[in-house]
Amino acid sequence: MTTPFTTTPHDPAAEDLQRQREAIAALGHELRLLVDATVRTATSPDTLNRLSDDVRALTGQLTGPRRQPSDLPEVDEFPGGVRMFSPVTGPGSPLAPPMQVRAVHGDVMGQCLLESIPRTTPKPRRRREGDFTRHLPTTWQ
Template sequence: MTSPLTTPNTTPHDPAAEDLQRRRKAISALGHELRLLVDATVRTTASPETLNRLADDIRTLTGAFTGPRRAPADVPAADEFPRGLRMYSPVTGPGSPLAPPLHVTPASDGVAGTCTLGIAHEGPPGYGHGGMSAMLLDELMGWACTAAGMPGMTIGLQLRYHRLVPLQTPLHLAARVTGTDDRKIFVVGSITTDHDRSATLVSADGTFVAPDPDRARALFPSLREET
């Protein structure tokens, strides 16, 4: 379940590692079911009466999530931040009901990603929202920085939409670092369909910056004990 770009920070057969894997498996299972629910929600033509009844049922389920809740700045215990798996990422997170999710793998000159957009990601009927393309590429280009040993944050992203991105069609994404200037990192990325990688649907040029340690600690207080 961990990204192939990272090395788990736990060891096999260790109780803590086994507990972490159980938690990640449960998070992923819930995320999968929630994505199916979201898909059913945006595709249904059920009557208002049925929708109101379902809303009541879901309200009851939401109330079952008891116990402490993490604050926005807290890193989930199941994550490997900043260089690894993010379970609730809206792009790659297996636990997110919003994510496609995008699966990231190493490539010869950077990183690659695969995913399939659903109707919940629709812009024009039958095609993906342009903002989804931007989010997918922004995420993958960030992974390219990390894979090159220079984790960075986006400071500029320019996209060109060549063709519409189809829904319910396997997509292939690619990203690679093209150069650096001090702490700035320059990255390019693209989206194609998986069956025709010669026809670019969306292309992007991005500029990322690797924050210095003091800035990183100020932005992410949870890293104070680790850096």
């Protein structure tokens, strides 16, 4: 008896890699939501300070081995494959927009949906003369 061609052999390493990528993408998604909520909030300083402490505690839980910035993550396929932490298309990067990338007729197409922003012109802020220089290093003034 032969095995049908549609049956995929059990590959624990591939399954582990897939679970790792799914977890990275889920965390990246939640971090993007956190960043979005952070830049839109108008909550109290006490709440912001409490949340800052909570985020610091969460960051402390990421205790696994750290790679150097120049090292490729084990979950990436380079060149030409999955890039989980790419700041442009990486589903694990909170900097990357939630982009879907696919091949279309020999080309690559990326698509993402960004939140709409108000189309009103912001009110100009009054600035005292020289106000901007107070925050610059002495060598820039």
